[in-house]
Amino acid sequence: MTDERRRAAELERRLEAHSSRPASLAPGQPDDLEDLALRLRASLTPPPARAAFKASARWRLLHRLPRIPVHAPSRLRPAMDMLRRLAVATASVLLAFSLGTAGVAYAAQEAIPGDTLYGVKRGIETARYSLTENPQSQAALLSDLAAERMREIQALADDGRDALLAPTLSDYIQTLDRLQSVANALPLNLQLQVLAQASARVQQHQQALERLLGQVPPQALPAMERAIERTSHSQEVLQALQQGESPSDLAPGQDKEKEHGPKRTPGPPDNRAKP
Amino acid sequence: MLGEDELIARARKGDREAFADLYQRYLPMIYAYVRARVFDDRDAEDLTEQVFLRAFQALDRYRGRGWPYSAFLYRVARNLVIDHFRRVRPTLSPEATDEQPDPAPSADEVLIKREDRHRLQQALSRLPADYQEVIRLRLLLSLPTATAAAWLGRSEGAVRVLLFRALKAMRRELGVEHD
Numbered sequence: 001m002t003d004e005r006r007r008a009a010e011l012e013r014r015l016e017a018h019s020s021r022p023a024s025l026a027p028g029q030p031d032d033l034e035d036l037a038l039r040l041r042a043s044l045t046p047p048p049a050r051a052a053f054k055a056s057a058r059w060r061l062l063h064r065l066p067r068i069p070v071h072a073p074s075r076l077r078p079a080m081d082m083l084r085r086l087a088v089a090t091a092s093v094l095l096a097f098s099l100g101t102a103g104v105a106y107a108a109q110e111a112i113p114g115d116t117l118y119g120v121k122r123g124i125e126t127a128r129y130s131l132t133e134n135p136q137s138q139a140a141l142l143s144d145l146a147a148e149r150m151r152e153i154q155a156l157a158d159d160g161r162d163a164l165l166a167p168t169l170s171d172y173i174q175t176l177d178r179l180q181s182v183a184n185a186l187p188l189n190l191q192l193q194v195l196a197q198a199s200a201r202v203q204q205h206q207q208a209l210e211r212l213l214g215q216v217p218p219q220a221l222p223a224m225e226r227a228i229e230r231t232s233h234s235q236e237v238l239q240a241l242q243q244g245e246s247p248s249d250l251a252p253g254q255d256k257e258k259e260h261g262p263k264r265t266p267g268p269p270d271n272r273a274k275p
Numbered sequence: 276m277l278g279e280d281e282l283i284a285r286a287r288k289g290d291r292e293a294f295a296d297l298y299q300r301y302l303p304m305i306y307a308y309v310r311a312r313v314f315d316d317r318d319a320e321d322l323t324e325q326v327f328l329r330a331f332q333a334l335d336r337y338r339g340r341g342w343p344y345s346a347f348l349y350r351v352a353r354n355l356v357i358d359h360f361r362r363v364r365p366t367l368s369p370e371a372t373d374e375q376p377d378p379a380p381s382a383d384e385v386l387i388k389r390e391d392r393h394r395l396q397q398a399l400s401r402l403p404a405d406y407q408e409v410i411r412l413r414l415l416l417s418l419p420t421a422t423a424a425a426w427l428g429r430s431e432g433a434v435r436v437l438l439f440r441a442l443k444a445m446r447r448e449l450g451v452e453h454d
Contacts, residue, residue, distance in 0.1 A: 005432060008439035012420060033442045040445070041414045043392045044399070046310035046319075049303070053320045057302060058295050061324060065291050065331055210329070210354065214337035214347045218428030221350065228354065232361060 011037070085110060085155070089117070112152045113164040135182050139194040142179040143201060149175055150205045153227075157215050165216060166223040173230045176202070180237065195238045206231035279344050287334050294334075297344065298327050304416065305348050311415045312356045322359060326352045342425055349426040353408075398448035406441035413438050 014034050049057075088110045108121035125145060132138050149172035156164050183194045209228045216224055277285075277296070285293035305326055310319035329351050330337075337347060399407055405427070412423040413434070424434045 004439065005436055008432075008435040011439055011442070012435050033439070033446065036442055036446055036449075037414055037438075039391075040395060040399070040410060041417065043388070043395050044311070045415050045417070046307050047316075049306045049310070049320065049323075050316055053316075054302070057324075058299055061298050061327055062291055062295050064324065064328060065294065210351075211333050211336050213350050213354070214330075214333050217340055218342065218346075221428055225354070229357075232358070236361070 085112075089115065112155045112159075112161075113168050114156075114161055135186055136190060136194060139179055139182045139186070139198070142175055142182060143194075143198045146172060146175040146179060146198075146205070147201055150208060154208060154212070157212050162217045162220055165220040169220075169223040169227045172205075173227055176230050176234060180234065192238075195234070199235060199238045202231050202234045206235075280339070283334070283337065283339075283344060286331070294327075294331055301345050301348055302327075304345060304418070305352050307416050308349065308352055308411065309356060311411050313359065318359070318363075322352070322355050325355055329355070343422070345422070346425045346428075394449070398445055401448050402441060402444050405437060406444055409434060409437045409441050410445070 011033055015037055018034070018038060089107065105120070105124055108117040108124060111117040111121045125148075129138065129141055129145075132141055149168060153165065153168050153172060156162075156168060179194075179198060183191045183198075186194060206228055209224055209231065213221070213224055277293070279297070279300075282293045282297050282300075286297065302323065306319060306323045309322045309326070310316070313319050313322060326348060330348055333351075337344075339347075399410060402410070408427060409423065412418045412426060413420065418426070420431045420434050424431045427434060427437075429437070
């Protein structure tokens with residue numbers, strides 16, 4: 001056991017031993033981690049919910065739950081999806097053999113990360129993008145590609161192919177970033193038009209990602225949250241533009257909770273509790 | 276009393292009372308987490324309710340994968356709080372959390388404690404997000420290490436070390452240097 005682990009375990013043991021001890025530390029400079037922990041607990045522990053809220057909480061929730069019953073997921077659905085994709089892939093591959101290059105391109109359309117033809121699909125996408133010169137068309141294509149990445153993320157989650165989720169989420173974010181840069185190069189009226197068109201889609205993506213939060217393994221959650229944050233950012237940029245503001249100060253990740261990232265500028269009241 | 280899995284299964288079939296049971300079971304801890312971040316009773320109540328409404332809508336896609344349902348609720352709550360702060364500029368007055376008064380404290384004592392709380396909140400808000408989270412879960416909510424580990428998607432050992440590092444960072448923020 002490393003020294004740090006040993007000391008962390010010792011701190012936990014001491015905190016457990018003091019869990020029933022009333023926090024009566026005098027305010028001042030806590031000079032010991034244990035004291036600091038106890039002071040934090042004593043000073044910042046949130047108050048319990050109001051009695052009135054607790055008393056009516058169940059009733060309120062029951063009246064706000066959607067009336068439409070939630071459907072249980074079909075146990076057959078993942079298997080059927082798999083079979084469907086397999087069938088499409090097999091048929092497409094057969095077609096590809098008979099029709100040559102055009103067939104391969106067709107077969108690749110349904111591929112998701114990890115499939116043999118996925119590389120072909122991405123190659124075709126790159127070629128399509130490089131052949132598109134008009135920035136408006138490029139933005140439209142990038143919007144389609146973002147939707148495609150989203151479909152792949154959904155399919156990967158449904159199939160339980162968790163290891164490929166993070167890189168695909170990363171691709172999705174990159175596609176949104178590229179869409180943003182292409183839109184930024186357009187005149188403001190076109191920029192607004194492009195972003196407004198993309199906005200509805202991105203909002204759907206955000207909702208889909210939030211629904212997937214309960215479906216993906218913990219190791220994929222940071223990437224999911226980055227993607228959700230990126231989709232929120234796109235909405236903020238659009239709102240800023242629509243309100244006639246400059247989106248330049250809305251750098252991607254500005255609101256993101258940084259893992260060991262640079263510290264925020266201290267000073268009340270704006271930085272307190274900023275997520 | 277029905278287990279978590281049974282309640283989830285029933286709620287998935289449209290049993291709203293089963294979901295309400297889940298709500299009552301996890302309300303205190305989810306409310307406490309939200310309240311530890313938004314500092315306002317009404318906001319915390321609204322957000323807590325939204326957490327469960329979203330969770331209900333996501334029931335058909337929820338897969339436990341061996342993690343407690345509360346870990347999923349925590350993720351939803353955390354994202355909702357982030358969204359909340361995108362819409363509403365975070366404001367925090369020391370008075371806002373001054374809800375656990377000692378019996379008959381003097382005016383000076385109240386002031387000193389309020390200032391101390393404010394200083395701690397400031398220092399906490401300057402820490403990296405994962406340090407803030409481990410302090411909230413382990414100290415402010417007093418969650419057991421195992422639960423905090425499940426919520427954060429880390430091992431128990433990693434949570435212990437994270438808390439240790441978070442407290443050291445907190446101490447530095449407060450201007451106390453040791454080892």
